[in-house]
Amino acid sequence: LLFQRPDVLLLDEPTNHLDMPSVGWFSSFLKQYKGCFVLISHDRDFLNEQIDRVVSLELEGVRSYPGNYDKYLTQRAEEETILAGRAKNLKAERERLTVFINRFRAQANKAKAVQSRVKMLEKMDDVELYAKRNTMRFSFPPTERTVADVIRVEGLRKAYGSHVVFPGIDLTVRRGEKIGIIGVNGAGKTTLLRILAAELPHDGGNIRIGNGVEVGYYAQHHADTLDLTATVYEVVQRKSPDTPPARVRSILGAFMFSGDDVDKPIKVLSGGEKARVALARLLVKPGNLLLMDEPTNHLDLQSSEALAGSLKTFDGTLVFVSHNRSLIRTLADRIWNVEDGKVETYPGSLDEYLYSMALRRQAVAAADAGTAMRDPRGAVMPKGAISRDDEKQRKRREAENRQKRSTKLGPLEKLVGQLEERISVLESEQKARSAELSDPSVYDDAARRNKLLSDYQSSADKLEELTVRWEKSMAELEAAKAAFAAEE
Structure with missing residues (x-):
C-alpha cells in the first residue's frame, strides 16, 4: 500500500501490532510522504509526530483544531476554562440583578430601575459548558509487601521444535520495579511473559516466585477468551466469587459499565469493551505482581492514558509488554530488550535506553567503517578503542551523557516548572476570587467589590503574561530536546 504512493491515505490504527522499530520506520515514511492522510490512532507519541490538525468527534459535534494532539488538549482546556469563566460571571451577574429586583420591587421610586434589570435578565444568554465523556477512572488497592526478589529466573530455556527462543537466560524482578519489555515482533516478548505467568511451560531452567x-x-488475547454467553457482571464476579456484589459493580462502574450495561452479554460488546471487561476482572483481584501483555491494545486514547495513570500509582511490581511508547515512557523504570534469544536489562527509562542504543550504534558504525569517531564529549576515539572498553567504562560514559543532557535541558525544565507553579497559584487565587464575586453580598460593599474586580483583572493579565512565557519556554525546551536528539 505505502509504496503505491497513493494521493490520499486513510489509516485506522496503523501502529497496532507493529513493534517499535517498525513504528519508527513508518513514522519516518509518513514524515516524508508528500500526499495527505487521515489517521486514527491511540498512540499519543505517534499522533504528535505526524499530524498538524485534529478533527475531534465531541459530544457537541465535530470540531477541528490546528496542531498536534497535545496542542488539541491545550486548546480544548482553554475553551473549557473560558466557558466556565463566562458561566460563573453570568451566574454572578444574574444573582446580582435578582437581588436588586427582589430588594426594590415594592418601592415605587425604584420601579424604573427594577424594570430595566428585569429586561436585562430576560436578554441574558445562557452559556453551555462542554459535556464530559465518561472515561475509565479507577485505582489499585494497596498491596501486601513482598520479598525483595519477586521473581528469579535461572537458565530459562524455551524452544519450539528446532527453533530456540531462549537458550538459557537469567533474570531478576525486584520488588516495586516497573519493567517494560520491548523488542521486535517474534523475538519472544509474549512467550517470556506467558512463561512467567505459568501459562506456558518452559523446557529448562528454574523460575522462583518469591514468598507472598x-x-x-x-x-491481549484474554478479551477474546471471555465467556460469550455470560453477562459483564457474571464474567467479572466469577474471577473472585467472595467479592461483595457492591464491590464488583463499583469496579465495573469505574470501567464505564453502569446500570443495565452490567447485564449485557459479552457477545454484543465491541473489542474495546471486552478489553475493559478483562481489565476489570484483573482489578477485582490484582495481586501484588502484575504481568500485562499489550494492555492498551483495543483501548481508546483516553482509556489508555487513564490506565497508565492508574498503573503509575500501583504500589506493587509491574512487568509489561508494550509497543506503546507513551505507556513505556510513563511507567517503565527498567527496560528488558528481547533480541536474538537474549534479554538485555537496562536500569532506566525508555529514553535513556534509546540514547544508550544510539551511542552503541554510533560506535559499531565507526568500528565497521574503520574510522575514528567522536564521543558525545567531543574527544576523538581511535579505531578499536570501543572494542577494548569494558562494561563499566561504557556505563560510565552513558552516565556522563545523561549528565550532559541534564545540564543542557535542566535550566529550561526548571523554568517551565517554575512558570507552571506560578500559573497554578494564580489560577487558585482566581478561583477563590470568582467564588467571592459570585456572592451577592459583595456588591453591597463598593470598596470590597472594586478591590476584588481590580485584583481579578490584574491577575488575569498576569496569567496571560505567564502563559505566553510558559508557551515560549516550552517551545524552547522542545527545540532543545530535538537539537540534543539530533546530536545523538
Missing part, C-alpha cells in the same frame, strides 16, 4: 507474591496476569 500473588500474580495478576492480563494478556
